[in-house]
Amino acid sequence: MNQIPEIFRVIPVNNFVILAVVLFSIGILGVLTRRNAIIIFMSVELMLNAVNLLFVTFSSYKSDPTGQVFVFFIMAIAAAEVAVGLAIIVMIYRRIRSTDVSLLNNLKG
């Protein structure tokens, strides 16, 4: 019963971590380079998913359910965040007819 499945033996945990890091960096890049608020927000979701992957990976490899529970929390909270976020984006869109963050220049020092 408690035999370690094949995948845990043939694929080192590092591979998953690397994949997560790559996805995370892509997310960061998206946040940094894109101007469309929605796409920035999507990049954030991508980053969250990279984190989720990390948690699941560690959780599975370490055989500890906490990580997966955490992922559950992250997912739930991400959903709430998206709801609020999209409401805000829609609000902005009503105001400036765009979601381009570089058009947001009311506030400058």
Add this chain to the structure above:
Amino acid sequence: MQALTNRSKRVSNKKLSLGERLYLPAVVGGLGITLKHFFKKKVTIQYPEEQRPMSEVYRGLHVLKRDEQGRERCTACGLCAVACPAEAISMTAAERQPGEENLYREEKYAAVYEINMLRCIFCGLCEEACPKSAIYLQSDKLAPSFYSRADVIYGKDRLVQSMETIKTAKSLKSGLTTSDRYVDKVWKNGKY
């Protein structure tokens, strides 16, 4: 306001009760009704195979009648065209030449007789107007559908009764349609 009859239903805007607002009883009732219809006798007539019985006074496609000898009855008097509310009928009169007596009953005849079937409303006034009992609307023939505008104008080639029906006809009336018979029966009798 006093209702004149007791047939009209008074509309009330009272709030629906909880049971009514659930809609479920109403929905179930509706389902019952539809289910009842599910098992009802079907009213479909499978047309080419089965045909609906036509009314005796059905006004179908026009026909220009011939008399017992096969002569065209129409004298191109134009009363039908005058009577036509849709102005669907047009004609050109011509004089009968010697030797054509077997073709036309009177000295004058319609060289061209056209009915625009798009205009025609199949009201039957032409039939009523005709003093020579030349035009009738058949009760067993429907005006077919058209595929081109040229088909719409019915000339004499398609309106005039074919000779075969004359031969088989036993009498003036027997060669005619149900409509003919009906008209004769009802009020054309007195005219002769």
Add this chain to the structure above:
Amino acid sequence: MNPLYLFVSPLVAAVLSWLAGKNGNLQKALTVLVFVGSLAVLYTWKQAAFVDASISLPWIHSFGIYLALAANPINFWFLVLTAIVVFAAQMYHSSKEEGAVRGDVMAMIFLLQVFLFGVFMAQDLMLFYFCYEATILPIYYISSRYGSPAAERATIKFFLYTLFGSLFMLLGILYMYNSTGAENFLISSFNPYYFSGSVQGWLFLAFFIAFAIKMPLFPFHSWQADVYAESPVESTMLMSGILLKMGVFGMLTIVIPLFPQGLKDYGYIFIGLSAFGVLYGALVAMVQYDIRKVLAYSSLSHVGLIGAGLLAYSDVALEGVVLQMFAHGVNIAGLFFVSEIIAKQTGTRDLDLMGGFTRASFGLTVLFFVFLLGSIAVPLTNGFPGEFKLLMGIFEYNIYLGILCGSTVILSSVYMLRLFQKTMLGKESGDYILSFQGVGAFRTVGLSLLVALVLLFGLFPGIISGVADTAVRTLLTAY
């Protein structure tokens, strides 16, 4: 008598004068009352050889700060000077023409007096710092609110300068507290043996920068002239007369006894700069046309001398410091007082537009002249003994520095007499002089008092030195 008296009475007076508002007579009465009261208290202390003149109450447990106040021979003359200069300033203000007297200014000056007493009597470093910082606020208020339109900028500069310096002092205090493992900030719980040489050096620099900016000594003086020129004269009098003495006091009671090694290591740099400041101040004062700026630079020059004396680290010099600081306080307050009267009357502060004031009021000319003489340090005025001792001390320290500082004797007479000549003598440049109504009785009495002090301490410097000298010497020999 409880030292808290000196705290409480001006505080009460501050509230009262705020309430009194524009009522000049009430303000005058308060001024005199507090002045006399303070002097009386101080006198009783001195008579009792400062036996009961101390108090130590726990104030802030969590930081180990005590409300420790004490009057002693060293701070005695500072306290007296505070009373006098505050009196002078308030006398000026409360005797202004009808409607120009402000309750808030009076209240702020009284508040300033509270903090000044706090600074001079504080036996706890944090309390010292606290009051030291707090003194800025009233001055800032008066200068910014009632100064010329340019005063706002000048005072904020002053404020930031002093804040900058005093924060270093704060660091120093905190360092002392931490490094010695002391449970409190009482000055008595520190001594120089706690600090190694290099640490003393750093601490010296931290404290010195605070005090030097306050005084101000030569490289840190750039705020001074503007503020003096743009502020209302009350605050100029206070700043020049007493606020800068806080720096002197700090040097005397904190830097010299606690960081002798630091003073020795770094003092020579600053003594040179101070001595240069003496010359620089004097030279600049000579070419100024704004009457306030002349006095401001003269003050810089004098304070440079005091600073050099402090850094010279000898008993003679320190005795001179005490004498000179008292003299300077009285003289400069008087000078500003009189010059403001003149400037008000002529409607300008430009020396070129003044002149011939003698014809308007001979009495005022005399008063002015006496203050001038005191400032030049002519013998028999109060400036002389202090300057003499200071120069002696500096000569002992380094002869070239002595010569540099000695130039003040000549140069101060040059610019001061130029001042006198331009204002009092010569041809009057308008008929304003004829309309001069006189100084007024209250001011006359007050000014006479100041003049009397100039002469009194010129003739009998021993009144001061008798109290202070032994105490000052112990500062050098205690450790």
Add this chain to the structure above:
Amino acid sequence: MVQNLFYFLSFLAVLSALMVILSKNPIHSVLYLILTFFTLSGHYILLNAQFLSIVNLIVYAGAIMVLFLFTIMFLNLKDDSFTGSRLFFHLGSGLVVFTLAGLIILKVATAPIAVADDAHFDSQIGMVENLGKVLYSKFLVPFELVSVLFLSAMVGAVMLGRREKGEKNF
């Protein structure tokens, strides 16, 4: 077999993630992001976390991304193109991020990471029963508190998204 699957999914994940941020059309980005989520769900299944994999689909692909798609369609966004003036910024940030990521990856690639051994391994941890037990016993309090978050988010989304009287635009 498993390895190939892993590499295939990873390749697809990275590719679609890249396309998310490179696509000009926001709709395409959303779709690529959904694809990424699918690949990640695949990874979760590989990792024996069935429950999360399906929850990932339901929550992310089924709810969150629908919301995104919905909003984008709602707003009828046009293509968003990279402009020249920001090109250097793009290049720069790309370079920085990739350098940093590269460094991290180099470090991580060889890092020893402790994993469970045979004796401690439990293949059931990713199953819903197990997760449910942990969630509802150990983490009950935070779980309940998440409801506060949802309530707050709900109120906020309604408050912000609601059209005010007199507002003309949709």
Add this chain to the structure above:
Amino acid sequence: MLTITFLSLLGLVLLFLGFAGKVGLVKNLAALGVLASLGILLFANQDALVPAGMETQLLFDANSLKFSALILGFSVCIVMMSRSLVKKENVQAAEFLSVMIFSLVGALMLTAFTHMITLFVGLEILGISLYILAGTLKDSPSSNEAALKYLLMGAFATCLVLFGMAMLYGATGSLDFKEIAAVGNQSVDSVLFKLGIFFLLIGVLFKVSAAPFHFWSPDVYEGSPSIVMLYMSVVVKIASFAALFRIFGGYFHHLSYFWWGIVYYGCIASLLVGNLLALVQKSIKRQLAFSSISHTGYLLFAILVVNNEAIAGGLVFYLFAYGSALLVAFSVMNSWFESSENYQLDQLKGAAKADPVGATVLALSFLSMAGIPLTGGFFAKISMFAPAMGDGLYHLLIVGIVSSVIGAAYYFKPIMNVWFSTEEATIENATDMKWVAMVGGLVILITGLFPDTLTSILAMI
């Protein structure tokens, strides 16, 4: 735990009351409720409702009680002040207040978490509520913009925090801070552990808006309604510092070789950036926003020093002094201006003539923020500087001093405008609740003159 439950229910009740249209009741009940929750926090056993043996992942120890008390205390005032916002603008009282109260739940969680899950949930409850609050003024473009910027940056920061947590989890196999801290000792060389600490720290620094991760905060602060800005810079600051302190001053304190340098340079950068940029602002809100960054710098001292137990009190003191000063300043300015949400420095000119009491209190509060003696801000600064001095952080202290001076420079601008400007007053009406302002001023003075009163009150908690 009890307080958190109470607050959640309170928010719910307010929401329903709002649906029922009882707005007046909502406003009163909100303030009363928060006050009651403060009472519950102080006088009730927090674990009263928790069954024995159940893990809550929350632990209300002395520090967290202090921070929580501070949070709730300030919140009472802010909730009371927010009546004016609700009155002035087109804002739904019930929604606004209940979201604010929900955010308090998050704030309290941030003071008491023992586990990453509670930390994360707390962060997000607070964060999401704040995104909403920032966008409350739907008609104002700046408010919209603030909400969006806060949202994007907040979400980004959350990701960084999570990434750090994931790495820590990978390194230690646990999400419990105690266990991580225990394992942390042995994982000096672990790449994952380092990465974890790094990202966690960066993320949290983002949240507390320490430079160089501060760039969102001025915009967000300026754009938000002023009540919300006040809320962010007081309550949220307390909560996030409580969290930062709990992690890095508490659990990971002994692991300082991992994170100390980052915080150190972050601290210096915050001090300089905040103060220098605040110097050139024309809008008070923006100035205060930058100054808030600089205060973040001072507060970071608390994380840097070795003796973290001792400085906790100082941290609380600082937060109290800063918060009360800001609160007082805002309450005065709020009553001065009827409609404008974006106070410009010029608007304050000559206000002292129209309203001397308000002006005095305003001046006091700015003095306190500048850390001038006589005010609480002075002892607040001392309580940060003294331990740092004990640790020998001389360079940091010098930066601190320089930036204090710069700080004083811009804090005096409003004072100067209020008091020393000769122009006619442009303020719209005098402080309507003078006694409130005076009490506020008195509090500042009392904390300045007798800080022991505050420390002894705090010690009782």
Add this chain to the structure above:
Amino acid sequence: MELYLFLAKGTIILLIFGITLLIATYSTYAERKVAGFIQDRLGPNRAGPWGIWQPLADAGKMFFKQDFIPARASKWLFIAGPSLAMLTACLTSCVIPFGDTLDLSFLGIEKPVAIQGIDVNIGILYVFGLVSLGVYGVMIGGWASNNKFSLLGAIRAASQNISYELAMSLSIIAIIMITGSLSVSEIIKDQDTFFKWNIFRQPVGFIIFIICAFAECNRTPFDLPECETELIGGYHTEYSSMKLGFYLFAEYINMFVSSAVISALYFGGYHFPGESIVAGLLPEGALGHNLMTLIGVGAFFGKILFFIFFFMWVRWTIARFRYDQLMNLGWKSLIPLAIANILVTGAVLLALPEIKGYISSL
């Protein structure tokens, strides 16, 4: 013997897939037939006896119609839309157990083979996952058409699906609470006697579920996304040929799957009343077991067909909702009701052992 297992399983999967398609195909026929009957008509009856070749004829027509892609449409997405709709629809049926196990020991397969694509322990979640993905097909298609009506239809579809998905899952949770498993086969196993069918235990849940199922399938009365009177054809206005066919077909597959899920969750799946009597009549051993299973499969399909009929029946009975009514119903009635249902179920579950204990103590 792995090979046999593989073959057996493969056969079953193919069979399920085939039957799914077949039923969906004939649903189109049935729909028209039922519509005819309910409206006192005959329905299609020209292609073959009783018109049974009608679906094939339709399919043929669809194939040969012009395949039109609007000029400004997003081409790939335009194609992807119907494909996705079809894909998600088809994938769903694989976790539904159509019958009990088959004993194939004569082929050497020791373990009994379930008549089910795959038995995952989160089966019902799988269904939900796919159902929630179904909306993409509609949305993408609607958006890609570059037509306002399509877009409106797509947006309506999306919001409708999202709204009703919530109530749907909430209503299921009550069942999961009773059964204690997410696996569909477990849920069916739990309803082994007639009165343990969930329809009796969860009547409210059933009503919610079935309403939501209608909404999820975009069936009348919730066919707002494609309501002709307002939106022409909704999201598929611009579609023609087999792409349109896919959309329509997907709808029928969804209907089939919904019916299957309803039967499985609430009507005992392959169980039928009087099971034990039937079992008694059958021979012992593998043959009997297999026969029993097949009868069960028949029963299941009977139920499924009934529900498909029910779908159609409702379609021709109830008028279409207005959009705000739809949303109000979903958010203001169904979701609270579902939550209340969960609470009540939970309370009863907690109280049940007490009550039982009390009764037994009497």
